[in-house]
Amino acid sequence: MCTDLLHPAGPQRASATARRLRRAVALGAASVALLCCTAATGAAAESPGQxxxxxxxxxxxxxxxxxxxAVDAEQQRELLARIRRTQLPIRVALVPLVEGDxxxxxxxxxxxVVHDRMGGGPSLLITLGKYPEDIAAREWPLGAHQAFHAAAAVFFQKDMKGAGPAKRVARAIDLIEAGNGDTVYARATAGLGTPKPTQDTGNGAGAKAASAPGSPFARLLSLVVGPVLLLAAVGLLLRRRSRLRDLSIPFALPRSVFAAARQADEAGVA
Structure with a gap:
């Protein structure tokens, strides 16, 4: 006589075991799929540029x-309308910039990074700059609309002193549309860092002193001491800025120092 007929519970146990195995396999597959989806979502979230x-x-x-x-919904709509009027591929990305980000x-x-994530091609991006009350612009191809200087010039324009980021970005958009950023920047920074003329006392002594050639030793001394004093002044400013930052006190660099930093940036871009 067949053993299965003598023990009818045997087939039932085998069927139950098979069902448990199928459930375990299905559960494992679902877990793997969930982990894959979670990993993909996490990878996307870890890319601020994307x-x-x-x-x-x-x-x-x-x-x-x-x-x-600082830039409310109404101001954002105004910037959007201004960009559309230019019919240029201008984009504005205002995000905080801090060391270590x-x-x-x-x-x-x-x-x-953002340009690369968007697939490249001709475009222009305006962002916040390195310094307080500063904005920056970068374009592809480089120099097509003089955007770098157009954005840099805004910092030095007197009527933009204390203006919010929305107004500064709007001014930069106007300069980019005009295509004369190089000229505006040169005009806005003219005279920064140049020595003041010697005051005349009324008898021409000041003019004579300013035009006197001076001794070779004096010229040599000025060549050595001048750069040393400049480096010391910059070091003092940076040290003071670091201390004030620790105290959460706003600090503004002199515009002549800012102009020198801009020139270094231009050298890097070139």
Whole structure:
């Protein structure tokens, strides 16, 4: 006589075991799929550049939530309308820039990453700059609309002193549209760092003193002492800025120092 007929519970146990195995396999497959989806989502969330690029695809003006009090919804709409009137591939990405962030605190690094995430091609991106009350612009191809100087010039224009980021970006957009950023920058920075003329006492002594050739020793001394004093002054300013930053006190560099930094940036761009 067949054993299965003598023990009918045997087939039932085998069937139950098979069902448990199928459930275990299905559960394992679902877990693997869930882990893959979670990993993909996490990878996307870990790319700030991709997040900004996606936002700029939806609208050419992107403002980080932490800056919406400085650039509100109405101001964003005005910037959007201004960009559309230019008919240029201008985009604005206003996000905080600090040392140690995804861009190393460098606006040019932010611009390059976002441009790459958007697939490249001719475009122009305006961001916040390295310094307080500063904005920056980068364009592809380089120099097509003189955007670098157009954005840099805004900092030095007297009527932009104390203006908010929305007004500064709007001014930069206007200069980019005009295509004369180089000229405006040169005019705005003219005279920065130049020595003041010697005051005349009324008898021409001041003019004579200013035009006197001086001794070779004096000229040599000025060549040595001048750079040393300049380096000491810059070091003092940077040290003071670091201390004030620790105390959470705002600090503004002299515009002549800012101009020198801009010249270094231009050398790097060139």
């Amino acid at each position: 997040k900004i690029a996606d936002a700029l695809r939806r609208s050419p003006v992107h403002v980080d939530p932490s800056l919406t009090s 995804s861009w190393g605190g460098k606006p040019e690094q932010l611009a390059e």
